[in-house]
Each structure stands twice: as C-alpha cells, then as structure tokens.
Amino acid sequence: MHFIRISILFITLFAIPNLGDAQELKAKVTVMAARVATTVDRKIFTTLQTQLNNFMNNRKWTSDVFKENEKIECSFIINIESAVEPNIYKASLTIQAARPVFNASYQAALVNFIDQELLFKYVEFQPVEFNENRVQGTDAGVANLTAVLAYYAYMIIGLDYDSFSPKSGETFFRKAQNIVNNAPEGSKIAGWRMFDGLRNRYWLNENLINTKFNIIHDVIYTYYRAGLDKLIENENEARANILQALIQLNALNKENPNSMILQFFMQGKTAELIGIFKKGTFEEKQKAVELLSLLDIPNANKYKEELK
Incomplete structure (x- = not known):
C-alpha cells in the first residue's frame, strides 16, 4: 500500500540516506500563551512545546x-486562551498538513483546520504519553491533550494514504475512531461526541468511515493523485480529473448537505483551485465556477471574479 507513496517521493525529492525505521511525521508543535495571565511561569509553555514536539x-x-524524505509535513499550533483552573488550560488547536506534488516543489494542503475545543491539564515535566489501548488514562485532563494530538496524527496519515492509493487510509481512520470511542470524559472536555456540535472530531471521523460518504475517498485520490500529481505531465488531463473530483464532491454534498467533510476538504484550497482553472478552457472555467460557488460558498465571489 505504501509503495506508491515511496516511489513518488523517491523520484521527486533529493536522495537522503536511509534512516531505516524513521517515524512518519515531520511535525512542528508551537505553544502560544500570550493570553494567559502573567502569574503563570512562562517557562512551563516552553517545556510543554519541547515535550509535544518529541x-x-x-x-x-x-x-x-x-x-526521512517521506515524512508527512505537518504543524500544530496550540493557542492557549486561558487557565480555567490551576494547571488546566483552554485552547484552540490549528492543524495543518501537506503532501508533495509529483515533479514539483509545491506542497499541496491536506489539512487546514482549527479545532476550537482543546481543554487539557499540564504540570511542568509531567510525562507526555499516549496508549491507544487505554486512551482515557487516569486523569482525563492529562489524557485529553495527547488523545487529541494522536487523533489528528492518525487522521493526517489516513488522508495522506488516501491521496496516494484509493481508500488506503481506512486503517488509520479506524485508529482515530478508537480514540473517539474511548476519549477522555470530563465536564469541560468537548469535541469527541456527536452532540458537541456539527464541526468536531466526532463528525470528521464519522464522515470518513461512514459508508454513505465512501465517494469522499475517491474524491481525495482523484484530486491529488490523478489531478495535482499529473499537472506537470499532462495539464489538460489533470485539470479534467480535478473537475471530475469536484463533480463527485458536489454529488456528495447534494446527498449530504452541509456535511463536515465538505468544509474540511475545501478549507485552504481557494488559491490552488483558482490557479488550476485559470489556465482552463472557457467551458472548464464556467463549470468550475458553478461547482465551486456551491462547494465553497464563502469564496464564491473570488471564483467568479478570478475565473470570468
């Protein structure tokens, strides 16, 4: 399954000595705490950042x-909004991940999402651990931080695999589902349950494992592997495939209006899509504007202006 990704990256990136059993993520974790009261020792956030990067x-x-050159580039920005209790913090989490485009230096966004519901407990130098067989841990506040990060790690890996080989990310979406099903519970911990809102960890994972959303995996593969990866080799074919992915996505949206996966997939792709279809035929531009105005409503005017 992974050999497709290996062969692509081996060709497109400079050769780097084989480091053997290297980890999968090239992650940068940033902890921002400007809003937290000055009574809190700032050093704790530097320590936390170092531990989370490790x-x-x-x-x-x-x-x-x-x-080493196959690692998935991603970033996690923890923006701490307040200390709600001693050692307990409320934060938002910005998650971004990208994958390389074949024969290009361009990195295409896989994930560009803000999770508004991160509550966690941290005492300086406490162990930062995660056990997928015991997600809840002994302290929900402590366990929630690594559970959230592990969830997004698996989701990123699953999406990356889907983008290189049809439906090959399922194993990792199931691992993320296990975290959802066994997530830490607490009065102020949110984002794991279906009734926590319509745009949360539960719904994102649900949309990626629910069979009625199966077409999204075809969309992901078509958009990246049959689309972006072919732009250098055959731009016209690549653009046609990307248009087909949008047609499939629109069909999914008609059957499941306002689903989370639609918003999640479209996030951060506006400039990319405009650049792709600017070089298209008049008919392709028209069709793209028609579809994108339905799929990415907040940016509908941008598409109409740029692709007229």
Whole structure:
C-alpha cells in the first residue's frame, strides 16, 4: 500500500540516506500563551512545546517504514486562551498538513483546520504519553491533550494514504475512531461526541468511515493523485480529473448537505483551485465556477471574479 507513496517521493525529492525505521511525521508543535495571565511561569509553555514536539516526532504511528524524505509535513499550533483552573488550560488547536506534488516543489494542503475545543491539564515535566489501548488514562485532563494530538496524527496519515492509493487510509481512520470511542470524559472536555456540535472530531471521523460518504475517498485520490500529481505531465488531463473530483464532491454534498467533510476538504484550497482553472478552457472555467460557488460558498465571489 505504501509503495506508491515511496516511489513518488523517491523520484521527486533529493536522495537522503536511509534512516531505516524513521517515524512518519515531520511535525512542528508551537505553544502560544500570550493570553494567559502573567502569574503563570512562562517557562512551563516552553517545556510543554519541547515535550509535544518529541511526542509527535519520535512516536511510531504505523507499522510501515518511512524514509526521512517521506515524512508527512505537518504543524500544530496550540493557542492557549486561558487557565480555567490551576494547571488546566483552554485552547484552540490549528492543524495543518501537506503532501508533495509529483515533479514539483509545491506542497499541496491536506489539512487546514482549527479545532476550537482543546481543554487539557499540564504540570511542568509531567510525562507526555499516549496508549491507544487505554486512551482515557487516569486523569482525563492529562489524557485529553495527547488523545487529541494522536487523533489528528492518525487522521493526517489516513488522508495522506488516501491521496496516494484509493481508500488506503481506512486503517488509520479506524485508529482515530478508537480514540473517539474511548476519549477522555470530563465536564469541560468537548469535541469527541456527536452532540458537541456539527464541526468536531466526532463528525470528521464519522464522515470518513461512514459508508454513505465512501465517494469522499475517491474524491481525495482523484484530486491529488490523478489531478495535482499529473499537472506537470499532462495539464489538460489533470485539470479534467480535478473537475471530475469536484463533480463527485458536489454529488456528495447534494446527498449530504452541509456535511463536515465538505468544509474540511475545501478549507485552504481557494488559491490552488483558482490557479488550476485559470489556465482552463472557457467551458472548464464556467463549470468550475458553478461547482465551486456551491462547494465553497464563502469564496464564491473570488471564483467568479478570478475565473470570468
């Protein structure tokens, strides 16, 4: 399954010595705490940032072998809004991930999402650990931080695999589902349950494992592998495939209006799509504007203006 990704990256990136059983993520975790009261020792946030970077980058998330130049580039920005109780923090989490485009230096966004519901407990130098067989841990506040990060690690890996080989990310979406099903529970912990809102971890994972959304996996593969990866080799074919992915996505949206996966998929792709279809035929531009005005409503005017 992973050999497709390996062959693509081996061709497109400079050769790097084989480091053997390297981890899968090239993650950068940033902890921002400007809003937290000055009575809190700032050093704690530097310590937390270091521990989380080690956690994300040193853990093996799959059983597959990744070379150094195959790692998935991603970033996690924890923006701490307040200390709601001693050692307990309320934050938002910005998650971004990208994958390389074949024969290009361009990195295409896989994930560009803000999770508004991150509550966690942290005491300086406490162990930062995650056990997928015991997600809840002994302290919900402590466990919630690594559970959230592990959830997004698996979701990123699943989306990356889907983008290189049809429906190959399911194993990792199921691992994320296990975290959802066994998530830490607490009076102020949110984002894991279906009734926590319509745009949360539960619904994102649900949309990616529910069979009625199966077409989204075809959309992901078509958009990236049959679309972006072919732009250099055959731009016209690539653009036609990307248009087909949008047609499939629109069909999914008609059957499941306002689903989370639609918003999630479209986030951060506006400039990319405009650049792709600017070089298209008049008919392709017309069709793209028609579809994108339905799929990405907040940016509908941008598409109409740029692709007229």
